[in-house]
Amino acid sequence: MKVAITSSGNSLESKMDQRFGRCGFFTIYDTETKGMEFIPNPNKEVQEGAGPASVQLVASRNVQKIISGEFGIKIKSLLDSLKIQMIVFKEPEKTIGDIINMLNK
Template sequence: MKICITSQGKDLESEIDPRFGRCKYFIFYDTETNQYEVVENPWREAPKGAGTQAGQFVASKGTKILITGIVGPGAQVVISSAGIKIVEAQGKVIDAINKVKK
């Protein structure tokens, strides 16, 4: 299963970024292989529509669970329509992944 976590840094020890559409990085974690990919958020500085564009991107990566802080209404529609479960969390990325995996 693929999990996407919004992150302030590039590794699993980083803090979760509470801003979905304006997060610094997306970490895509595969629970089957325990491998992850880090992608810098290209919509972080977008004047508008950052959340919606980020939501479409996260959905295109095959994400099943999104771990983040706040998700705006536009992004929420895109994410929910894609069947992605949203989990609100704070703290370290790895701790949130381990909670979801249990």
């Protein structure tokens, strides 16, 4: 199963990004193969509609869960219809490595 985590940088030590649509990178983590991919977010600087565009990007990778600090108001109905689970995790100090360890527990 694939999980997307919003990240501020492209390493395991980088902190989780508290924003969804305008995060720095998306970490796509596969819990079965333990494979990992960092995708730079092309929607970081767009004027509006960053959230829905990011949903498209993440959904094209077939993820089933998204972990982020917060989701904007346009996101929920989109993710509901795509049957992607949202996990709101308000711990700005946690790194990507910490979260992956939690997922593997």
